[in-house]
Amino acid sequence: MAKSKKVEPPWAGETVEPKKDRNAAKKSKKLTMSIFTAGSCLELSFANQRELEVAKVTISERCARGSAAYVTASGKSYCFIPNLGYLVANASD
Numbered sequence: 001m002a003k004s005k006k007v008e009p010p011w012a013g014e015t016v017e018p019k020k021d022r023n024a025a026k027k028s029k030k031l032t033m034s035i036f037t038a039g040s041c042l043e044l045s046f047a048n049q050r051e052l053e054v055a056k057v058t059i060s061e062r063c064a065r066g067s068a069a070y071v072t073a074s075g076k077s078y079c080f081i082p083n084l085g086y087l088v089a090n091a092s093d
Contacts, residue, residue: 033073035059035080044073 031052035042046052055071062069063082071078 042078044071044078046073 031046031049033044033052033055058071059069059080063080066082069080
């Protein structure tokens with residue numbers, strides 16, 4: 001049997017790799033959560049994704065039931081009291 005030749009398409013030599021833009025903004029890998037109140041914005045930083053999710057759920061669930069929520073972030077403890085007009089937003093998404 002004769003060996004078959006590898007046939008390349010005519011455009012095979014024309015493929016170009018896309019250039020990487022070195023000046024493009026890098027995505028932030030910090031895990032932060034912003035809490036907006038009537039007077040200010042509080043930025044909380046977390047060591048891992050689990051701590052961030054626990055804080056979001058704790059604040060949302062406990063304050064919705066009318067209980068105070070206690071969260072620790074970056075070595076500091078925070079207390080969120082319901083019905084004081086705050087908004088929790090995840091800035092790391």
